[in-house]
Amino acid sequence: MKRVHYYIIGFVALLLLVVGGTWIGAYNGMVKRENDVVLKKGAVHASYVGRYDKASAMIGAIESANAQINSQIEAITTARSAFSNVETGTVTEIQGAADAVETTISAFVVLLEDNPSAWNTVGLYAQYMAEFNASTNSVTFSINAYNTAVSAFNTHIKLFPNVIFLGGQEAYTNWELPTLSTMPTF
């Protein structure tokens, strides 16, 4: 075999090595980025799940506060009704009925003082908004992370020379950030 043949074989081997290396690099890079996209997609889903789970818990807390308020109102109503029925009773009976009303009213005041956040509508509104904002931020955070991963993938498959080896790969579409009109309501 002539020396020139060795040069040719060497050149072809080198060319194959470079092309093969580039191909492997492009393919592995694509797989890595695609996995990241899939992972981030899962994170977006998890953020939505978290948002809805917490919404259920929040509604449960509001209903619990409502139930407590209703039970207190019922106790006061019953005591007031008992008081109006003892108008013709003895002083002791009237005092006893009055004490019952006072006790229920005082109990309500104590509950209000001990749990101001759960017992006033302004507090509940602020809590609702905190939950709404936090879960919205969480969804936005996950969508932004997903879009960053999508951008990295799409750029990778379009870059030269990756485009030669990965030309058939489809680009991912960005996740549109929900607008207020499409934002889920609780």
Place this chain on the structure above:
Amino acid sequence: MAKKKTKVPFLSSFFALLTIVLSACSPKAALKKTNAFYINDSAGALLSSTRYYIYHYSKLLYEETNENASAISNKTNGTQIVVATKVGTEGVEFASDLLNAWGVGKNDMGLLLVLSFTPEGGFFNFNHMDVAIGDKMSTFLTAFTAEGLAQTYFDDPLIASSNYDLKLINYYFALMGEILDKAYGATSFNGASLVENYIEDEYEYFGHLMPSEKEPIAWWVWVVAILAIVLFGSSPLFYRLLFSLLGGGSNSGGGGRGRGYTFRR
């Protein structure tokens, strides 16, 4: 040979100097975690007692919850509550990014409070507080509950509106109690008594009991330092510079992550 010996102190000094210069030139995040980790009063707005209470009880909380057997099996061990202050008006995502950058909480059981202030005439005006909740922590402490606690404890009408230190401590222990109750079933925690202790200590100085709030040393500084010790460790000057650089506590984040579950109030 004599000539070679004279080079050793010079080279070790050069390495130490290089370490210092490179350390100073390293890229800085908006807010770097400190050796104290659990407290970063970058605004300089908090009292010494506030910083110490947060540092001490957050460290204790982490140690206690990290060794909790049932929490280990449930992978909810290692709760960390971190408080930071800053001057500036960054968006709410600042706190989310910080929680992730610092890795607050093991097993994503982290909670970060970032208080923003505006300095004015030697005083600090409180702007807002961002509450960033770690991913797993959010299953035990929702924004709804955290806001409710803030209304009761941070906005406590019995505390003077200008006393942000006491408001913060009151809220901090309420959050701790809620987490201990919901995540670990520990109902015996008495935050109110700790707040009473704090009120007695509020204007005491605790700086000597805390690690430095300086930034910790970067990993590569350690590499250069060890390399320099191996090669030129005989120089007394080098050791003096090295020990002035190193030091501080072993506090650090548990590698926790959040998913942007953050609200501002």
